[in-house]
Amino acid sequence: MSTPWGEVRRVSTTLQTSDRLSAWKARWGIGRMRYRVEPGLVAVGRPTAESPVLVSANYKMSFDRLRSQLDGQDAWILVLETYGVNVWCAAGKGTFGTDEIVRRVEAAQLQRVVSHRTLIVPQLGASGVAAHEVKQRSGFRVAYGPVRAEDLPAFLDAGMQATAEMRRVRFPLGDRTALIPMELVGAAKYVLLAAAAMFLLAGLGAGGYSAARLPGVGVWSAVLLLAAAVGSIVLTPVLLPWLPGRALSVKGTWLGLAFLPFVAGAAWFRPEAFSGWPTVAAWCLLVPAVASFLAMNFTGATTYTSLSGVRREMALAVPIQAVCAVAGVVLWLVGRFV
Amino acid sequence: MVELRYLPNVTTLDFDVDKCTGCGMCAAVCPHAVFEVENGEARIADRDACMECGACQRNCPAAAIAVESGVGCATFVIMQAVQGDKASCCCSGDSSDCAPGC
Numbered sequence: 315m316s317t318p319w320g321e322v323r324r325v326s327t328t329l330q331t332s333d334r335l336s337a338w339k340a341r342w343g344i345g346r347m348r349y350r351v352e353p354g355l356v357a358v359g360r361p362t363a364e365s366p367v368l369v370s371a372n373y374k375m376s377f378d379r380l381r382s383q384l385d386g387q388d389a390w391i392l393v394l395e396t397y398g399v400n401v402w403c404a405a406g407k408g409t410f411g412t413d414e415i416v417r418r419v420e421a422a423q424l425q426r427v428v429s430h431r432t433l434i435v436p437q438l439g440a441s442g443v444a445a446h447e448v449k450q451r452s453g454f455r456v457a458y459g460p461v462r463a464e465d466l467p468a469f470l471d472a473g474m475q476a477t478a479e480m481r482r483v484r485f486p487l488g489d490r491t492a493l494i495p496m497e498l499v500g501a502a503k504y505v506l507l508a509a510a511a512m513f514l515l516a517g518l519g520a521g522g523y524s525a526a527r528l529p530g531v532g533v534w535s536a537v538l539l540l541a542a543a544v545g546s547i548v549l550t551p552v553l554l555p556w557l558p559g560r561a562l563s564v565k566g567t568w569l570g571l572a573f574l575p576f577v578a579g580a581a582w583f584r585p586e587a588f589s590g591w592p593t594v595a596a597w598c599l600l601v602p603a604v605a606s607f608l609a610m611n612f613t614g615a616t617t618y619t620s621l622s623g624v625r626r627e628m629a630l631a632v633p634i635q636a637v638c639a640v641a642g643v644v645l646w647l648v649g650r651f652v
Numbered sequence: 653m654v655e656l657r658y659l660p661n662v663t664t665l666d667f668d669v670d671k672c673t674g675c676g677m678c679a680a681v682c683p684h685a686v687f688e689v690e691n692g693e694a695r696i697a698d699r700d701a702c703m704e705c706g707a708c709q710r711n712c713p714a715a716a717i718a719v720e721s722g723v724g725c726a727t728f729v730i731m732q733a734v735q736g737d738k739a740s741c742c743c744s745g746d747s748s749d750c751a752p753g754c
Contacts, residue, residue: 614725621722
């Protein structure tokens with residue numbers, strides 16, 4: 315749309331199929347680097363000098379979530395350069411920050427575009443934005459909006475008032491499961507490598523190396539390792555509130571132990587792949603160790619783990635995981651020759 | 653839903669009530685309702701809910717709050733041990749077009 319200060323991009327509040335498709339792909343880590351919006355001022359509806367200014371990251375999912383909640387509203391969106399990263403992560407890194415807001419306000423000449431002096435900043439930007447500093451440097455006061463864009467219409471209707479619940483970050487099932495694809499993609503390289511290593515090492519046995527062992531023991535060992543890994547990555551987020559313990563490494567251990575009856579079942583149906591107590595003992599150590607480690611790595615995706623807490627649990631968990639994993643591998647190798 | 657709680661007694665959150673002006677910013681920005689403001693003064697209502705995001709510290713105009721903020725991510729801690737300063741907390745992997753120093 316045209317303004318006295320030049321052309322401003324106007325966006326719709328309707329998400330197209332292509333938007334939803336690119337959001338799905340981003341969840342799988344596909345094309346994430348291109349999944350961004352040009353920084354700067356954007357118009358929604360037909361904003362005037364009195365219309366509110368909402369600040370957004372340039373991660374397209376953040377931007378799309380915001381604009382899709384502004385149906386029927388006239389507003390300005392000030393998009394910050396966060397390099398395609400969402401509000402909360404960018405705030406933690408500093409890119410969704412005081413400096414960038416001040417920079418964009420200046421670049422858009424916002425003081426000439428709107429007659430008021432308020433910026434509505436998503437609450438999760440607060441870890442990167444010092445409201446009093448923004449006011450001092452740009453003349454604009456920061457009103458922190460709700461955590462979730464869905465609450466924006468109610469927030470705006472109430473005259474920029476947030477309820478206590480609008481200011482809380484929860485971690486419901488839907489949010490937890492949305493993270494699973496990226497967790498799988500992130501671990502895939504290492505998990506597949508480990509599975510391939512086990513497959514090849516399965517050729518070892520009394521009398522040297524024999525490829526004849528690979529289709530049996532090799533395949534089943536790789537499959538079991540993959541099942542334990544994928545099972546942990548998928549079920550840790552799903553079962554998170556119900557797994558015992560507060561440390562994620564502990565929750566993962568319980569999950570791994572719960573897998574052991576399935577390991578026993580596999581041993582029953584394919585005894586040739588699980589012969590001997592060293593092999594069985596090996597899996598009893600490996601499966602919980604792998605599950606514990608993978609669950610512990612979910613801490614980065616949660617909305618509530620502190621760095622101090624993560625360090626505390628790792629100090630105990632990592633040595634135990636390492637010892638069990640090494641012992642498990644050693645026992646498994648011993649099991650090749652027994 | 654069962655409330656998700658993390659480890660107790662670990663947070664580095666430090667609040668100096670003497671400096672507090674009762675502006676309420678800490679309570680407004682905290683994602684886990686750690687602070688409550690009553691009678692013109694803030695107090696820590698739920699210490700163990702703190703995830704050390706640093707929003708309170710950054711938005712306290714009276715500098716009454718200190719916390720060692722960081723990302724509660726085990727993978728990042730591991731990467732730091734392996735890569736040192738080159739470790740990034742970004743999950744996107746590809747850092748070819750990221751902010752300088754990120």
